[in-house]
Amino acid sequence: MVGAYLQHIAKEVNFLVVDCSSSYNAIIGRPTLKNWKAVTSTYHLSVKFPTEYRVGQVQGDQLAARVCYLAMLAIDEHIQMMNIKERRTIAEPTEVLEDVPLDEGDHEKFTKIGTSMEEETKQDIIQFLRKSIDVFAWSHEDMSGNDPNVITHCLNVYPSSKPIRQKKRVFAHKRDKAIKEEVQKLITTEFIREVYYPDWLANMVIVKKANDK
Structure with a gap:
């Protein structure tokens, strides 16, 4: 109550x-x-x-x-x-996993399945995954043409609020190169589009992935 x-x-x-x-x-x-x-x-x-x-x-x-x-x-x-890297925990698989190629012509396109299941069930799952290869994405190019009605990221801000400008940060050459490469991928696949502002607003934030990239 x-x-x-x-x-x-x-x-x-x-x-x-x-x-x-x-x-x-x-x-x-x-x-x-x-x-x-x-x-x-x-x-x-x-x-x-x-x-x-x-x-x-x-x-x-x-x-x-x-x-x-x-x-x-x-x-x-x-x-x-604690920083982000120290707090990151990676779950260990509960069984041994096996690589399953989904495209015979491209060995880079594969997924992993468990090895403890029965052989008949295993083959049925493999056939299903290969028939559904169009739902997998290995690069930005594989996700082109996403309908904004399905998912769109928007900033929930008041239009009348005045933007707060951050102090512009200068990145090291290695990080600057990584930023340009990732942004170019998103622009090429039309995930984002270039806009122009009269003032600098916010800096890019770089976070390492679980694979250290």
């Missing part, structure tokens, strides 16, 4: 119990907030939701919230200093 008497809602929620130190009793996720039809305000530490008797509200305490925040930072300062 959430809220005060009359202006409250009663819902069943499944919680994931985690064995770790925390200053919080519970963390409410987006599915639950959506189910409550709740509107949150981090600035005001407030959650409002519709009830049968007008609008219900749960109000947080600014002092308690700050104490919890500082306590979380003090649990392990080392975690706060």
